[in-house]
Amino acid sequence: MSWVNNLKNWERLNESAEYMKRVYGDPQAYMKFDEQKFVTEREYYGDVGYGECFNSQDSGVQCEIIQGEFDPKQLPYDKRMKWHFREFCYKTSAHGIPMIGQAPNIYYRGVWVCLFATCMVMLYLNARSVLDKYHKNEKIVDIQLKFDTAPFPAITICNLNPYKQHLARSVALIQRTLNAFDGAMSTAAQEDEEKRQKATDEAEEAASRMRRGVTIYEDLKKKWKTLDKFRMQRDNLHLFEVGLSKCACEKESEEDEEEQQGLYDDYNDPEAGITMPPGKKVHECKERKYEEPEGEDDKCLCAFDRNTEDAWPCFKIPDWNDQQCASCTADAICQLNSTAKVRKRIPCKCNPLGQCVAYDRTAPLLHIWQYLAGAPPTEDPNFVKAMGFEGMKDEVAIVTKAKENIMFVMSALPMDEREKLSTQKRELIQKCSFNGEACDIDNDFLTIVDPNFGNCFIFNHDHNITKSSIRAGPMYGLRMLVYVNASDYMPTTEATGVRLTIHDKEDFPFPDTFGYSAPTGYVSSFGLRMRKMSRLPAPYGDCIPDGKTSSYIYQNHTYSVEGCYRTCFQKLVLQECDCGDPRFPVLEDGKHCEALNPVQRQCLDDKMGALSDLHGSFKCRCQQPCAQSLYTVTYSPAKWPSQSLQIQLGSCNGTALECNKHYKENGAMVEVFYEQLNYEFLEETEAYQNLETRLKSRAWLSQFFEASDLPEAVLAAARFMEEAAQKYFNKRLENAKLDIVVT
Structure with missing residues (x-):
């Protein structure tokens, strides 16, 4: 079998195809034979290498199995690397790689390389997705x-x-707080009434100026008749009296006076108690009955009804005249003249409209603003300021502030008394x-x-x-x-x-x-x-x-987010104000802020403002x-x-x-x-535990590789690295020998 030995000792081949042809024969040789040459079967197999052993019946002679064993190190480096790659392609069962090695030309090989690269990218993306979800700690x-x-x-x-009100007022500070609260509510009510009255006056004045041909005197007469009729229909009669009030008595413009000059002439209405002298000009005042007059110039006289608290009409004090009226009704509305015989006249005061109210000239005039105020108990302005009522005009805000003040006062009392x-x-x-x-x-x-x-x-x-x-x-x-x-x-x-x-x-x-x-x-x-x-x-x-700690203010209860926020705020107030918010408990070593301590209350208000500021320095981290x-x-x-x-x-x-x-x-x-x-x-x-993540990763890998593919790939990579390292060291050795020869 010398031909086999000769092939084994083959040292150098120019091409790998020539080597495969020498070892295994040309698979296309049957297509290349000479048509004029006819050989026997024995001769044919002898030519292609099977030789003398063909059709031999001698048991001592066996055909030697042809094996393509040779040393790849005998090949050049480039051929040797290609040989290792093809060996890996033939042996592996991974998807796509064998087809790359078996591709008949470079075009097929390129297609399979693209498909394999695409699958590897998909594998990477899916594996990356699983790992990302795991690292996100999704749930x-x-x-x-x-x-x-x-x-x-x-x-x-x-x-x-x-x-309970009757018990709470027994606490002196609570009583003073409620007095200040009542005063603040009265002041706010007066200001609201003044605003409404001012708006009404402005609307009436604007409407009267827009109307043409309708006299102000007719409006006054109609208003008085309606008001008088309403009062007389009530179960109990009302008693009118003349009272002092603050008024606004601005004079009308010359244009308005000219328009109204002839509107009040020759008018009498004895039924309404009005007798208007001819040519009389009327300058009615706008009452400000809840406001105390600042001087004599802004005072006026009004016909006042205590029951309905109506003050109308109002005129300057000199415009009211002391008269002797012929008769008066049960509610003190008088008539200056009468057709009947009068035995005794009644003292009264009459306004420019001719409407008269009984007045004996001995009793002091009623101060309407004091009567409407009800003379509430007044408190020290410093106390009102300390309670936070100073300058407050909104009733809802006043009630809220009063509730807060009561909490401040009650926090100073022992728990059993509260x-x-x-x-x-x-x-x-x-x-x-x-x-x-x-x-x-x-x-x-x-x-x-x-x-x-x-x-x-x-x-x-x-x-x-x-x-x-x-x-x-x-x-x-x-x-x-x-x-x-x-x-x-x-x-x-x-x-x-x-x-x-x-x-x-x-x-x-x-x-x-x-x-x-x-x-x-x-x-x-x-x-x-x-x-x-x-x-x-x-x-x-x-x-x-x-989350319950030693500083948690609700010690007898479990942790909650609301309790955490209150504890955090209370801790901040205790540190910076040296007292605690009375709305929340304090620990045994703390105390609540005092109601009459302006420094502590201002500090607490500042901290409350910082709490409501989204960009403030006060931050609390409270977890569920x-x-x-x-x-x-x-x-x-x-x-x-x-x-x-x-x-x-x-x-x-x-x-x-x-x-x-x-x-x-x-x-x-x-x-x-x-x-x-x-x-x-x-x-x-x-969502992804450790075991589940490993199982999913293995599932994705198993779609592309079998169990033996990974060791094969590692072994092939090791061979490539070995060949590359050997080439590197051989080159260095040759260079070293060359240097020695030169020297």
């Missing part, structure tokens, strides 16, 4: 509807009136039932003192006892009959009713923030739906398992709790009580109709219940 929210009995929440109920000043448990909650059974009001309700609402009472407060509704609907929830006693409300309380808060028994109720108001005279039904939340902490979410129960509330009212209801509530000794009216003004029914005996459970889970 999935699983929503489950659980048909199970939900635990009943805690219910906190408060009276909208924080303190509790005594507020509504007691048995006074507010008259009757109660849960699951159709009567409550134990003394034991089932826990009393807490809230800065805004005074005493509040929590139902289902015991952490060791779990209460649940046996069925859905109002009959199997919490039903309370409450009595608010509106007759003892503070003047700062704007509505009658109760405040209701629904929360977990471990949470603080925060009735001022999360509460619902239920009015008197109605059945207020609150339907509940519970939703439980289970959130993921970092890095998947932003919740906190337990990882476990939380949320309640969705549906409210529906109905009038209460019905005419047929026979029930005793509060103190009422009148008839059934009177008691029913009393209950509507002071009582209410409150119902809290589950609408359905199921609840939602929302749970956050990781």
Whole structure:
């Protein structure tokens, strides 16, 4: 078999195709034979290399299996690298790579290279997408509807009136605060009345100037007749008197005087008590009855009715004349002249219109602005300024400031005294039932003192006892009959009713923030739906398992976002103002800001302003709790009580109709219940965990490679690197030898 040995010892071939032809033969040789040369089968196989062993029957002679074994190192570097690449293409089972090696020409090979590159790009993009989602720490929210009995929440109920008026006024500082509040409200009411009167006067003046042919005197007469007729129709007669008031008595322009010069001549109306002298000019004044005159020039006389507080008409003091009237009516409206015989005339004052009012000239003139002010108790201006009422003109803002002042004052009192000043448990909650059974009001309700609402009472407060509704609907929830006693409300309380808060028994109720108001005279039904939340902490979410710290101001309750914000703000105020906001609790080593300390109150106001500034320096980071129960509330009212209801509530000794009216003004029914005996459970889970990410990555890789492809690729890469390194070192060795020869 010398020809095989000769091939094995072949040292150099110019082309790889020549080598394959020498080893395996030319696969297209059958197409290239000479048509004129006919050989036998034995001769043919002998020519192509199978030789003498063909058709041999001698068992001692076997055909040697032809193997293309040779040393690739004998090939040049470029040929050797191509040979390794083709060997890898023939052996691997990865998609596309064998087709690259078997392509008959460069065009087919280019197409397969593009397809393989496209698939590799898709593989990279999908793998990158999986890894990006994993690194984003995405999460999935699983929503489950659980048909199970939900635990009943805690219910906190408060009276909208924080303190009883007759008890609160026994506190000296509260009494002074309410006096300042009354004064501020009176001043604001006067200014509002003046604004309305000024607007009315301007409108009337504009309308009168636009009208032509209709006299001002006719308007005055009509107004007086209507006013007099209205007063006489009332059950009790009204008594007019002459009073002093501040007025605006600007003279009319010459043009208006010329237009009105002949409009008042020769007019008499004895029925209305008006006798207008011929050619008399009238300059009526605009009253400012709520404002105190600054001097004699802005004073005028008006016909004033104490019952309706009307002051009209008004004229300058010299325009009123002392007269002796012939007769006067029961409401002191007099007639200067009479056709009947008069035995004794009555002293009176008459205005330029000829309308007269009885006046005996001995009694002092009424100061209308003082009468309308009601002479409220005045407070020291410094106290009014300290309370923040100075310069306030809006009634709603004044009420808000008064509530804040009351909280400041009450925060200085001990907790037990504040509790005594507020509504007691048995006074507010008259009757109660849960699951159709009567409550134990003394034991089932826990009393807490809230800065805004005074005493509040929590139902289902015991952490060791779990209460649940046996069925859905109002009959199997919490039903309370409450009595608010509106007759003892503070003047700062704007509505009658109760405040209701629904929360977990471990949470603080925060009735001022999360509460619902239920009015008197109605059945207020609150339907509940519970939703439980289970959130993921970092890095998947932003919740906190337990955010309660030693500085948390609601120590007896669990952590909440609202409690965190209040704690953060209170901590800031304590650090910079050396006192705490009275709206929030303070720890044992802290104290609340004083009501009459202007420095502390100004500091607190500044911090409140910084809190409302979006770009301020005050920032709090408060995270959601990882476990939380949320309640969705549906409210529906109905009038209460019905005419047929026979029930005793509060103190009422009148008839059934009177008691029913009393209950509507002071009582209410409150119902809290589950609408359905199921609840939602929302749970956050990781979208991509470590194991799932690995499995997805393997799935994508398996679509392109089998298990053995990766080692093959690594081995081929190692061979290429080995060949490249060997070439590099051989070249350096040759260069070194060449340098030695040269030297």
